[in-house]
Amino acid sequence: MTLWFIRGLLRGVVTTRYPVRPDASAASLPTPPAFRPQALTRPTADRLVGICPSGALRRDGSVLVYDVGRCTACGRCAAEAPHAVTGSGEFELATTDRSTLIKEIPVREEAR
Amino acid sequence: MTAVEPKTVPGEVTMFQVASPHLEAVVRDLAPALRLADMFASDGDATTLRLVWANDTAGQAGYVITETPLENGVYASVSDIAPAAFVEECEIYEQFGIRPATGKSLNRVMLPPHADLPTLGHKPQAEPEEAHAQHTVGGQAFEFPFGPVRQVGVESLYYGLVTSGEEVVDLYLFTWHKHRGLEWRLQGKTPEQALFLAERTEGLSAVALGWALAAAAEAATGTWVPEAAERTRAVALELERLYNHAAAMAALCQSTGLTVGQSAAEIALERLLRLNARAFGHRYLFGVVAAGGVSRAPDADGIRKILPGAYGEFKRASEALLGTNSFLDRLEATGVLTTGQAKDLGLVGPVARASGLATDARRVPGGPYGDETAIAAATAGDVLARFTVMLAEAAESVRLIGDFLDSETGSGAGAGIAELPRTSGTGLGWAESPRGEALAWVELGRDGRITRARLRPASARNWRGFDDACRSQNVFTDIPIIEASFWLTVAGMAR
Numbered sequence: 001m002t003l004w005f006i007r008g009l010l011r012g013v014v015t016t017r018y019p020v021r022p023d024a025s026a027a028s029l030p031t032p033p034a035f036r037p038q039a040l041t042r043p044t045a046d047r048l049v050g051i052c053p054s055g056a057l058r059r060d061g062s063v064l065v066y067d068v069g070r071c072t073a074c075g076r077c078a079a080e081a082p083h084a085v086t087g088s089g090e091f092e093l094a095t096t097d098r099s100t101l102i103k104e105i106p107v108r109e110e111a112r
Numbered sequence: 113m114t115a116v117e118p119k120t121v122p123g124e125v126t127m128f129q130v131a132s133p134h135l136e137a138v139v140r141d142l143a144p145a146l147r148l149a150d151m152f153a154s155d156g157d158a159t160t161l162r163l164v165w166a167n168d169t170a171g172q173a174g175y176v177i178t179e180t181p182l183e184n185g186v187y188a189s190v191s192d193i194a195p196a197a198f199v200e201e202c203e204i205y206e207q208f209g210i211r212p213a214t215g216k217s218l219n220r221v222m223l224p225p226h227a228d229l230p231t232l233g234h235k236p237q238a239e240p241e242e243a244h245a246q247h248t249v250g251g252q253a254f255e256f257p258f259g260p261v262r263q264v265g266v267e268s269l270y271y272g273l274v275t276s277g278e279e280v281v282d283l284y285l286f287t288w289h290k291h292r293g294l295e296w297r298l299q300g301k302t303p304e305q306a307l308f309l310a311e312r313t314e315g316l317s318a319v320a321l322g323w324a325l326a327a328a329a330e331a332a333t334g335t336w337v338p339e340a341a342e343r344t345r346a347v348a349l350e351l352e353r354l355y356n357h358a359a360a361m362a363a364l365c366q367s368t369g370l371t372v373g374q375s376a377a378e379i380a381l382e383r384l385l386r387l388n389a390r391a392f393g394h395r396y397l398f399g400v401v402a403a404g405g406v407s408r409a410p411d412a413d414g415i416r417k418i419l420p421g422a423y424g425e426f427k428r429a430s431e432a433l434l435g436t437n438s439f440l441d442r443l444e445a446t447g448v449l450t451t452g453q454a455k456d457l458g459l460v461g462p463v464a465r466a467s468g469l470a471t472d473a474r475r476v477p478g479g480p481y482g483d484e485t486a487i488a489a490a491t492a493g494d495v496l497a498r499f500t501v502m503l504a505e506a507a508e509s510v511r512l513i514g515d516f517l518d519s520e521t522g523s524g525a526g527a528g529i530a531e532l533p534r535t536s537g538t539g540l541g542w543a544e545s546p547r548g549e550a551l552a553w554v555e556l557g558r559d560g561r562i563t564r565a566r567l568r569p570a571s572a573r574n575w576r577g578f579d580d581a582c583r584s585q586n587v588f589t590d591i592p593i594i595e596a597s598f599w600l601t602v603a604g605m606a607r
Binding site: 053 | 308393
């Protein structure tokens with residue numbers, strides 16, 4: 001404690017690094033989804049749009065529009081289509097620009 | 113004249129049809145013996161008024177629901193007999209435009225005046241009353257407005273404080289600032305979809321409200337939940353109680369200016385939230401309860417490993433506080449609610465139990481809780497009594513979690529889910545949240561979708577006791593202490 005105090009005075013920095021160490025519980029927390037475009041077909045995308053309870057997903061032509069700002073990380077999409085959706089492991093989403101939270105994921109056209 | 117007996121079948125819900133002209137007599141018969149737990153209306157071919165009555169007697173606990181179709185938009189004034197009903201009379205007026213026949217003045221409690229939000233039925237012909245006190249009362253007191261924006265991250269809530277300078281002469285609340293129309297939003301949803309919103313009604317009662325709504329849907333469809341899943345729900349519910357009581361302890365310290373105690377309680381709170389994440393994958397236990405069961409089994413090894421340390425932190429903080437006279441002095445004789453007041457207002461949870469009322473939804477037979485579940489109680493009715501009740505409940509929660517994980521009757525707490533048939537029906541569900549009895553009632557259409565859902569978190573009930581507690585010879589600085597001891601959410605009221 002004393003060392004920490006002296007080091008802080010000498011360096012002029014009195015806060016710890018962030019994060020000071022990875023939080024063990026973080027691994028078990030729900031995080032927003034990450035999509036695999038190669039597995040994301042149009043029917044799959046439509047199914048995901050249909051089950052998203054917070055309206056974070058919509059399909060615009062051949063693009064799945066994903067609004068991270070509306071996502072509650074409920075995990076329903078990953079449970080519905082585990083081949084196309086996984087947890088991103090990312091939960092530090094702060095941004096100064098709202099538009100950076102809107103992601104566009106290409107939807108694969110089915111082979112005709 | 114009436115065939116409604118003030119008796120319940122243990123663990124069951126008994127339904128009675130009561131014709132509108134007989135409603136007043138029925139309420140007079142039931143009110144002395146049962147607790148009026150909720151009152152709500154629904155629109156169909158006719159507007160129907162439903163009263164939910166609870167029997168809190170150990171071994172006989174159960175519910176009675178009376179259904180009264182209304183013909184001309186008025187009904188007997190229930191709150192003149194059971195004062196607990198006044199808030200619901202106001203809500204029903206705002207939502208359905210129907211009112212007690214006495215024409216009594218009804219306050220705005222739900223819908224903000226500045227927004228044209230959808231209602232469940234017809235809009236009222238006249239706007240509800242605004243409950244402002246006169247700016248000066250008898251030349252001695254005046255209204256001191258406080259809120260709705262308050263300090264730090266506290267929820268939006270407007271206090272109308274009527275004071276003569278320091279003492280609280282009167283207090284009323286505006287709770288409508290964050291109304292979200294949840295019951296309206298639940299219409300047309302499947303029970304599975306509805307759970308998502310029910311969990312988010314208060315946030316801090318995700319398990320309790322989720323369980324209540326799931327149980328209501330299961331009752332409506334005649335679905336039996338696997339026993340191991342019921343025990344998993346109970347484990348999650350007790351974890352929810354533990355972290356809420358730790359948060360209440362931190363809030364009590366904050367309101368009494370005890371920063372060291374607050375930090376100690378918040379360390380316990382953080383450890384309990386991390387335990388939740390380990391046990392169920394969510395710090396606030398969202399997504400555990402599913403319609404027909406639970407979505408996952410708890411990480412039993414993780415709970416056994418982490419819970420003793422986290423609760424040890426809780427206990428160290430609480431024991432230190434119980435040995436701190438400057439803390440206890442602020443709690444003792446503050447915010448007193450008598451047994452009579454708690455009973456008249458139909459209060460629930462630690463607030464009611466600290467005032468000598470042994471009401472606890474865990475006593476209702478049929479669930480995973482056995483007869484040996486200890487119900488903490490006190491009689492002083494002050495903040496200290498509420499605090500000691502919470503501490504005793506936390507200890508009991510730890511014991512219960514151990515019991516559920518090692519249940520001899522089955523395989524402990526596990527995953528399991530029964531599919532809900534898509535069928536019509538009505539059902540009532542309940543769970544004892546950290547704040548008290550949470551109720552949910554659903555009516556399902558033939559496609560299994562909700563035509564009317566009623567959510568009654570404990571907060572929706574207990575705020576009505578807050579002004580009485582604040583009036584009992586208290587001064588301004590006691591109000592945050594009383595609020596912390598109630599540990600309610602505004603969101604639960606402003607659903």
